[in-house]
Amino acid sequence: MAVLKHLLSCFIVCVTLQAQAQIFKQKTNPEALYNQAVQETKQGHYGKAIELSRQALAAQPDFIDQELLLGRLYMLTKQYDLSRKYIKQVLMKNPTYRDAYHYAINVELSSGRYEEALCFADEALYHFPGSLEFMLKKLGILDVQHKVYQGNNLAATLMDKYPQDTLVKRAYIEHHMVSGRYYQQLGNNGMARQSYDKVLEADPRNAEAREAGLAVALKTGNYSGALDQVNDALVSSPGSYDLLMRKMSILQEQHDYANALSVLQEILRKYPSDGKVRALETSLRMEAAAYYTNTDPLSLYQGVLEKNPGNREALDKVITWCMVRGNYREAMVWINRGLKNSPNDTKLLTLKLDALEADRKFSTAADLAGLLYQRSPNPSLKERFIFLQTQSGREFLAQQQNDLALATFERGLDMSPEDTTLLDLTANTYIAMKDNNAALRVTEQALKYYPDNEKFLLKKSTLLAETGKYEEAAAIAASLASRHPNDARMNNNLTDLLLTSARVLMKADEFDLAKQPLRQVLAASPGNREALDYMINLQSATGQADSALWYAGKALEYYPNDRDLLLKKASVLQEMKDYNGAAAITGELSNRYPYTLKYKQAYISSLMAAGSAYQRNQQPDSALAAFNQVLALNSKDSLALLYSINILNGQQRYDSALAYADRGIKFYPGNENFQLKRAITLENKKDFAAAALAADSVVKINSTAANIDYHDYLESKTLKNQFGLYFLHSSYDYTDDKYNIATAEYRHFFRRGSYAFRLNYAGRQTGNGLQGEAEMYYTHNPKLYSYALLAYSNKVVFPQLRASYSLFKTFGKDLEVELGGRYLSLDSVTSFSAVTSVAKPFGDFWVNLRAYFISEEGDFNSSFNLTTRYYLNRRQDFVTLIAGLGTSPDDRSRLIQFPQLTGLLTHSVGAGYQKVFKYRTTVGLFGTWINQKVSDAAYRNQYDIYLVFQRKF
Structure with missing residues (x-):
């Protein structure tokens, strides 16, 4: 009992130590520590995550993902100096690590170091040109720094490039809201108003911008502008109490008491129970009465016109005062009254033009300006007409009425086809309508007037790229980049075009053509990661493995620890059949990142x-060593197991092959391949019983004809006995006698060959002939075997004694040679024969030439036999053709006449077919024609039919 307790204690200690070792191993594994740190970070356990991260880095100092995670954790815990340290280490090792730039920017923003944040944003855009997320980051940093002009340019660029992107639109609006508030704080109300107007252009319903813009307008005394804003807002919310009250207040500030009272009446109609509004009615009327009493010049001039409507001076004064006060619509009423009497009055028409423009009725104003220009062409009117057409088109664009905007711009271009603003707006409108071809035509028209205009050249390049003409686009971009070699925007644009051109060509399988733009990229920027990637792929795809390897090496000079590039290089080496070189790289990667x-x-x-x-x-x-390495990494790798089994079988290491086959069956119990390999291996071991059982398992998994056939074949190999029946029928053209022989045979198979006993029976008028035969095939080694036969009979029909022996040797290329002898004793005649033959297979054909050299009572003769077979069905069935010259001592149908036939010129031709059913039952039919020359003028013929039946058991 004490011994049992001692053993139990030892077992518990061993298990505990093993478990601790496994836990310790897992804890010290950098990858496992990293994954655990990620989980702790997600749960907000930052301290625990930092501890795990530091352990991971202690185990693997070059674990770049872990360094970045630690930098992020220090940022989350507001340890900005430590965070900054690890993030910078990551960027030094991999300048294209995208996430690192996000964290670097966030750290500097969180610690108020805006200039450093801007530097990181610019560096990110250098490595990722045109990146939307980093451009938005940069815009946010500029807003925090109140760098309004730079922010305006970047915001405009983003809106031009991504006009439909909601995220960009939101950032654009937020930028101008921030700018507006900043200018308000500085007291620069004009710039603040411009910022809020930009917001309203992008989002006409933005309530905050409308309120802020209105406040600015009121503060600066720009009541007409404020009134316009309120009126615009009332279009979408005509019954708004707050808007109506604000409109009344603005009119009151403008001393436009008539309209203010009108609005007040509208409010009273909509809100009749509002006491505040009723109180305002009295105070507003009292204020209006006091203001207009004998003081208001507008009222005085209006009074003059009431008494004398044709007084032109009074009319001009009324219009002027309305315009001064911003009452453009009232001014329009008086102008139209004047035009009824003088429709062609140039001054009134000019005043009307001013009023329409001031009231932002640009389309109508443009029509009027065009009419005035036709009457009196002058540069000033032309310029004004172009300006009004431009403003009118912009209004249509803001309302997304692109067709009307185009028509407006085209009217302006009819008068001034070289106007850069109209040309640019027209092209942009076509682009917004997705009609790049039309935009390209307009851009080319602009370049006819301004061939060196970089804005239009850049636009043309972009449009050519959009229409698939990448080579032309790249040529323009290259020209622009050469003019400004230090302009990152120009260089990035060229690079983007060349890369896009390469992508399109690659997609069209034009791999050789795709290499040219990539070479241009690499000439300007040898370290461009995307171009290097593409070049490696293209060189491999076009069979230029050496070049692919060169580019992979060049890429690794710039990005030495880049895992994807290392993997790509390994792929190229494998393609070049340098499998060991590929394995060295992939093995290192696998060890580094297990x-x-x-x-x-x-x-x-x-x-x-x-x-x-x-x-x-x-x-x-x-080969076996390589496959064992695979199995060490993945013990279930089916191909490695199968290949190993094949090699071991080839080396006759059958027990090892069986071990691999059993492992495959264990991992893949329903896979026929491993069961089949087991059967083949057992067959090679000559263990046919076990092989047949394995083949039966294959049939159960997949009962194909081939699998069933193989099972039948192996099953037949387990059968050691065979019963046979043979019948030979001979007939002659020179006698009515028939010569028939019936044979019964028993054969036993053993490991090195087989032996058989036969009984031959032939009936004659002279009596019944019986002959017993014993036969053996014996294999000495795989290249050498013997054949022996001994027969004895009662001499009635058969030779009394017959003996045969041959030794067969197999040489190279399956050439088989036979040497042997034959003995016959018949009546008083004794015959000795030497036998030799040569046999050779040719694919499914087999050819045998045998020669007999016969000595009979001092006479010497020879006989020759040529046998050909064509095998079918795994060499089980065959068709045969036989030709003979002379009478051989192995010819059973003529042995009884052997002494009489010796020396006669004899020809024979035979044919036959033998069929095996399921490797057990054999049937055959053979026929032979024999022609003998008896004398110079006499021939006789013999016809043999031979039937075969054999059955294994």
């Missing part, structure tokens, strides 16, 4: 390729 599945799979792929190459080069030991 939990990253793709590196492990790549390593396995390299080892499998190396093993297959060793197999092809007849290096089985090296």
